Amino acid sequence: MYKRISMSLNNDSSSIVFIDYSASDCLNLKALLKKLVQTVISSKRAIRNRSRIQNYDVRLIEAWRQHQVTEDDVSPTIIIAIRNLEAVPSHVLDELVETLSVYSIDFRFLYNVSTSLHQLQDCLAASSIRKLSVQTFEVDFDESTLDKIVWRLLIDNPTGLRLGFDAYYSLWSDYHNAQRSVDQFLSAFKYASICHHFTHKLAWIASATDFTLNTTELEIVRSLPSFRLAVSEAQQSSDLDQIMHLKEALISDAAMQRLLTSYLGAITRYKLHLANAMQLLYIIRRYSASVAKDKSQAEIHKILLDRGLADSPIVKELLLSVKIMRHESLLKILRDCARLLRVASDRELFQAMAEELIEITESRETQDNDETTEQRRLALGWKDAEAAIMKKERAEALHSEHALAEQRATRKTNYSRRTAGEAAKSNLTGREKRFTELVDSAHTHMRRIFGDLINHEHLTLHELFWYGGDRTHRAAFTPTVRQHLRAALMDPQTFLGPTAVEPHTAALFRLFQDSGQLINLYDWFQAFRQIYAPLSGGGGGGGDDEDEDEEEQMRDQALFTRGVAELKFMGAFKATKRKTDHVQKTISML
Numbered sequence: 001m002y003k004r005i006s007m008s009l010n011n012d013s014s015s016i017v018f019i020d021y022s023a024s025d026c027l028n029l030k031a032l033l034k035k036l037v038q039t040v041i042s043s044k045r046a047i048r049n050r051s052r053i054q055n056y057d058v059r060l061i062e063a064w065r066q067h068q069v070t071e072d073d074v075s076p077t078i079i080i081a082i083r084n085l086e087a088v089p090s091h092v093l094d095e096l097v098e099t100l101s102v103y104s105i106d107f108r109f110l111y112n113v114s115t116s117l118h119q120l121q122d123c124l125a126a127s128s129i130r131k132l133s134v135q136t137f138e139v140d141f142d143e144s145t146l147d148k149i150v151w152r153l154l155i156d157n158p159t160g161l162r163l164g165f166d167a168y169y170s171l172w173s174d175y176h177n178a179q180r181s182v183d184q185f186l187s188a189f190k191y192a193s194i195c196h197h198f199t200h201k202l203a204w205i206a207s208a209t210d211f212t213l214n215t216t217e218l219e220i221v222r223s224l225p226s227f228r229l230a231v232s233e234a235q236q237s238s239d240l241d242q243i244m245h246l247k248e249a250l251i252s253d254a255a256m257q258r259l260l261t262s263y264l265g266a267i268t269r270y271k272l273h274l275a276n277a278m279q280l281l282y283i284i285r286r287y288s289a290s291v292a293k294d295k296s297q298a299e300i301h302k303i304l305l306d307r308g309l310a311d312s313p314i315v316k317e318l319l320l321s322v323k324i325m326r327h328e329s330l331l332k333i334l335r336d337c338a339r340l341l342r343v344a345s346d347r348e349l350f351q352a353m354a355e356e357l358i359e360i361t362e363s364r365e366t367q368d369n370d371e372t373t374e375q376r377r378l379a380l381g382w383k384d385a386e387a388a389i390m391k392k393e394r395a396e397a398l399h400s401e402h403a404l405a406e407q408r409a410t411r412k413t414n415y416s417r418r419t420a421g422e423a424a425k426s427n428l429t430g431r432e433k434r435f436t437e438l439v440d441s442a443h444t445h446m447r448r449i450f451g452d453l454i455n456h457e458h459l460t461l462h463e464l465f466w467y468g469g470d471r472t473h474r475a476a477f478t479p480t481v482r483q484h485l486r487a488a489l490m491d492p493q494t495f496l497g498p499t500a501v502e503p504h505t506a507a508l509f510r511l512f513q514d515s516g517q518l519i520n521l522y523d524w525f526q527a528f529r530q531i532y533a534p535l536s537g538g539g540g541g542g543g544d545d546e547d548e549d550e551e552e553q554m555r556d557q558a559l560f561t562r563g564v565a566e567l568k569f570m571g572a573f574k575a576t577k578r579k580t581d582h583v584q585k586t587i588s589m590l
Contacts, residue, residue: 015076026088029095030056037061040078058103065105081110090123097128145182146175147297153189154301156275156342158268161193161206164456164468165305172302196467205264205464218256221461222249230460263461270459273452276342280449281309281318283336287329288321309453319450322443323402327435331357334442346449353442360434361398401428401436485570507531508563512572518582519573521564528563529556 019039026032034056041064065076080096082088100107109132124132154162163171171188197203201220205211213221221227231250234242248255282297300314309315322330331354338351428436456462488495489509492502511527512519567573576584 017076017078019078019080021080021082023084023088026082026092029092029099032092032096033058033099036078036080040064058099058105061105062103075106077106077108079108079110081112083112085111085123088123090125093123094125094128097124097131101131143296143298146185149182149186150298150301151278155278158271159207159209161196161203162456162466163189163192163305164466165302166468167192168305169302172298192467200464202464213257213260215253218253218260221256221260224461224463226457226460226462260461263459267459267461267465270452270456272342273449276346277309277449277452278304279340279342280337280446281315281453283333283340284318284322284446286336287333288318288325304453305455308455310451312453315450315453319443319447322446323400323439324406325403325439327357327361327398330439330442331361346445349445350442353438357435357438360431360438363431398431398435400432400439402439404428404432504528504559505563505566508560508567509572512567512585517585518576518579519585520582522581524564525557525560528560529553 017040019036021032021035025035037056037058037060040061061078082093085093097109153160154168171185171192174188175182175185196206202213202217231246234246237243245255245259249259250256278301281300295314300309303309303312303314322333325333334350334354334357338347338354341347341350456466489506490513492506496503508524508528511524511531515524571586573583573585576582
């Protein structure tokens, strides 16, 4: 974030100097001022230091400021950004404010307070705070940039790899919970693509347009879980043609190539209709005040990958908003659909609806229809004044039957809505009837398009185009030392080869895994002696000679002490204050 701020300020204005400080740069005032002077003077035109002033003296900045004002007639502004205010010693900040307040230079501080604003009062003295004009603001996630990335890479991309739910949720949660940047999100996506490329032999199909597979590659396709599931479902169905096609594909490579082409065509159509439906969802969300408006496109895509959006509350609410929408907003939606949707037939359909809506709004009712409507209103007992007001309102804004029923419904119950709907239907004008028919038609077609918002896992061979594994991604972004240690302790023969004696640390670790959160050291030692010490040559305390038994016990105790010390060094447990003869696990699985 600070790098972006620095690049933006340095490009937009030549009179602003941005200096970024980390906690390691603020150990003392001398080091802080030295970097300040060097950055300010080296960022613009340098001046000649003919005096013997130290390189950390702020008077050099004062001389540079006077030179800038003389040459450019501009008073420069110096922004000092401190990334983590809590990690900087408080006396250093106080000394910095006191030192810079003496000069007439426009210094501005950018403090990053990660916890609470009370931390600012704890870090700075009251005298220093009085010299500052404090303004607070919050830095939020850049949802718009992430939405564009998700749209370009994962939705509106006809070729290329896409992420499944597990992989995408891992990236999305890291971006929100771990406060990752957009660049880090893109780096994680690139790493997921690399993992898919090197772990799947047919990963190149995702970006290919025309190809022919050999016998080995076709065998890999036959072994995919989605293809095996399709064969299993075909055996349970009564579709003889599909069973014969699959049976022939299992035997013949040519039949398998033809079947593969049909499957890939279905995936291509799914991608096109998915982008078309998501574009429609974004268009409606732009002009409606629904719950979906508060959700970002990245979050909506997460819901799509998880359980689909065809029957979700988001889609149902958007479709309901279309029914009760004013004609101005509906016209904007129809025009955007005719311009932005991906399917040509849908664009033509919504373009015809938009033209019909324009014709309805520009048409005028005949006198007979007005008199019939007025007589109907008087028959219902309405006053002439109220009828005139309603007539004027309807002339100004065109409403559908559903919108009028929603306005007249006193309560949000089914009976109240049905009663209000019947009353509104019986008093519709000709224009309102035509507008209601248009709204119903648009609602029907939109619901059909939203039916394509289903999960991709129903597609056969979806493993070739969607990367759903997050183990490799987590292994790259989390330490793997503990996993290697656990594998070595649980199965030491894998690393040491066949040995006659098992390492005692591995034996202790197995007992450690089978115990609870608190471990009694004496019970741990006795279990170690009884189970593992005899296997390594010890008698486990069963000798007849007391001296030999004591010697074996001392040897077992030495081996136990060494193994426990090694496990403690690895961070497996720690001492507890509740019980002195117990240890507490710090992590249950290394």
